[in-house]
Amino acid sequence: xxxxxxxxxxxxxxxxxxxxxxxxxxxxxxxxxxxxxxxxxxxxxxxxxxxxxxxxxxxxxxxxxxxxxxxxxxxxxxxxxxxxxxxxxxxxxxxxxxxxxxxxxxxxxxxxxxxxxxxxxxxxxxxxxxxxxxxxxxxxxxxxxxxxxxxxxxx
Amino acid sequence: xxxxxxxxxxxxxxxxxxxxxxxxxxxxx
Amino acid sequence: xxxxxxxxxxxxxxxxxxxxxxxxxxxxxxxxxxxxxxxxxxxxxxxxxxxxxxxxxxxxxxxxxxxxxxxxxxxxxxxxxxxxxxxxxxxxxxxxxxxxxxxxxxxxxxxxxxxxxx
Numbered sequence: 001x002x003x004x005x006x007x008x009x010x011x012x013x014x015x016x017x018x019x020x021x022x023x024x025x026x027x028x029x030x031x032x033x034x035x036x037x038x039x040x041x042x043x044x045x046x047x048x049x050x051x052x053x054x055x056x057x058x059x060x061x062x063x064x065x066x067x068x069x070x071x072x073x074x075x076x077x078x079x080x081x082x083x084x085x086x087x088x089x090x091x092x093x094x095x096x097x098x099x100x101x102x103x104x105x106x107x108x109x110x111x112x113x114x115x116x117x118x119x120x121x122x123x124x125x126x127x128x129x130x131x132x133x134x135x136x137x138x139x140x141x142x143x144x145x146x147x148x149x150x151x152x153x154x155x
Numbered sequence: 156x157x158x159x160x161x162x163x164x165x166x167x168x169x170x171x172x173x174x175x176x177x178x179x180x181x182x183x184x
Numbered sequence: 185x186x187x188x189x190x191x192x193x194x195x196x197x198x199x200x201x202x203x204x205x206x207x208x209x210x211x212x213x214x215x216x217x218x219x220x221x222x223x224x225x226x227x228x229x230x231x232x233x234x235x236x237x238x239x240x241x242x243x244x245x246x247x248x249x250x251x252x253x254x255x256x257x258x259x260x261x262x263x264x265x266x267x268x269x270x271x272x273x274x275x276x277x278x279x280x281x282x283x284x285x286x287x288x289x290x291x292x293x294x295x296x297x298x299x300x301x302x
Contacts, residue, residue: 012167012168045168045169047166047167047168047169048166048169048170049169049170049171049172050169050170050171050172051172052174052211052253053253054179054251054253054254055172055174055178078253081169082172085162085163085164086163086164086166086170087163087165087166088165088166088167089165111169113169173210174210174211174212176212176238176240176268178211178212179212179254179255179258179276180273180276180277180278181275181276181277182276182277182278183271183278184269184271184278184279184280
């Protein structure tokens with residue numbers, strides 16, 4: 001019920017108490033809940049390096065050439081958060097076709113931030129997941145979320 | 156967890172990337 | 185009157201009230217003039233008011249499709265001359281153009297000769 005900016009400042013202090021990175025059945029490592037989280041609660045910021053959109057292609061090619069998995073999240077038409085080499089634990093959040101979290105871009109003190117929110121109450125020990133909403137493409141990436149309503153492919 | 160990814164740096168908040176003068180260049184003289 | 189364009193530019197650039205001076209900071213981005221040319225021979229001059237190390241400029245000619253969130257000379261739509269080393273750029277390839285570059289206080293001239301379209 002507090003204003004978004006105030007909630008965000010509190011999040012920066014307390015995010016590490018709520019979430020942690022552990023082995024995931026979905027894919028390698030994932031983001032997990034360390035205490036019960038309420039529906040609508042701010043969970044963690046998807047923090048990283050803020051880069052201009054035009055630089056994403058070049059970075060993607062570089063990461064691919066090094067065999068590094070790419071972790072980017074679009075803020076808006078102009079900017080992207082690149083958490084590949086510098087980021088918060090949110091970069092480990094896995095996709096699910098039945099997610100328990102969603103993302104939102106919020107503005108605090110004139111700066112934009114991508115924040116992960118809980119869609120519903122989440123119990124301690126649950127993996128936090130989010131719907132990546134990849135654009136549809138011809139070359140399909142299989143989905144390993146294992147949910148009942150799995151769409152089979154990420155894209 | 157950051158120990159699992161070499162050269163990875165954990166951040167508490169966003170960092171604005173400082174572009175180099177040659178950031179966009181494919182090739183320089 | 186040809187001036188720096190209010191709208192045909194990257195929004196983060198600071199334009200003076202008289203639209204004759206532009207100031208940039210951080211990464212490269214572009215501003216174009218209020219008017220373009222189609223054919224014939226055209227020339228314009230620029231004075232570098234302020235450009236301390238390690239900042240740099242790339243100035244030249246651009247078509248309307250040239251990307252504004254990149255330096256002039258980034259894609260196939262623009263051509264530029266860089267202050268550092270005096271390199272010329274097109275499609276993000278830098279070629280040697282002259283020895284040394286230009287700096288604060290210099291007056292630069294840019295000429296283009298375009299054929300009459302068929």
